[in-house]
Amino acid sequence: GYPKGYILDYVLWKEFFGRYLPDKIGSSGHYDRLSTQIALLAHMFKKKYYMKQHGLIGHKLNLPSKIPVYSVVAYDDIEADKFQQEVVLNADCLYSTEYISSVEFVCTKMCHIHIGIIDTPIKEMNEIILGVIENLGDIKCTVMQHPRSNLNLKQISFDTEQVNFVCSRQKEFNYDLIISGPSTLAYDYVMAGYDRPIFVYVLDDNSGLCDLARRYSNVRICSTINGFLELIKNNLRRGE
Secondary structure, eight states: OOOHHHHHHHHHHHHHHHHOOSSEEEESOSSSHHHHHHHHHHHHTTOEEEEEOOSOOOSOOOOSSOBOOSEEEESSHHHHHHIIIIIBOOTTOEEEEOOOOOOEEEOOOOSSOEEEEEOOSSTTHHHHHHHHHHTOTTOEEEEEOOTTOOOOGGGOOOOTTTEEEEOOSEEEOOOSEEEESSOTHHHHHHHTTOOSOEEEEOSSTTOTHHHHHHHOTTEEEEOSHHHHHHHHHHHHHTTO
């Protein structure tokens, strides 16, 4: 019942491991199909599998099976603990922490209040952006589009002088407020020292971004779309 491509993928990786002489292999996956497959094959062929974190993980993942890992490089101690509790099978896994942002921040002088929206490919994103635009007043806004954005700009009515859509590796740092979908980019901003308000919509209360709100007072989390839109409306009307 599995897709033939998945089976072929497994056979090819198994052949690779049988011929691969070095005893170490690493990836930036977590618990997706490919990472799980490689971890199990590494264990089967007695090779050391290293895992490097590339995005926040949540709580109560309830994975069908944990995976054997020789070493994990996590963003921080909280993330390392989640790997230990939620993902890694073996108790002798080695844990270390290192966070290197891949984001290039720039700081532009703003003449008036300017907010940033971090787009993520979720169905609620169009509604969130519409909720912002409807309550902007004299505030300007920049939407940082996700590379796999599913925004339907035909459904979004906006003033091109007031709202800007950008898709760039460079991210503006000098926003007065950041509104975000469930994106690790919110973590990047906080780690870079951003201390102005960040409002984050998460899909559930087990999101890894909830840990960010517990640690940093400028981060506020909401897991219901109506509550999130109300939070946005109330703050934009006050000009915060």
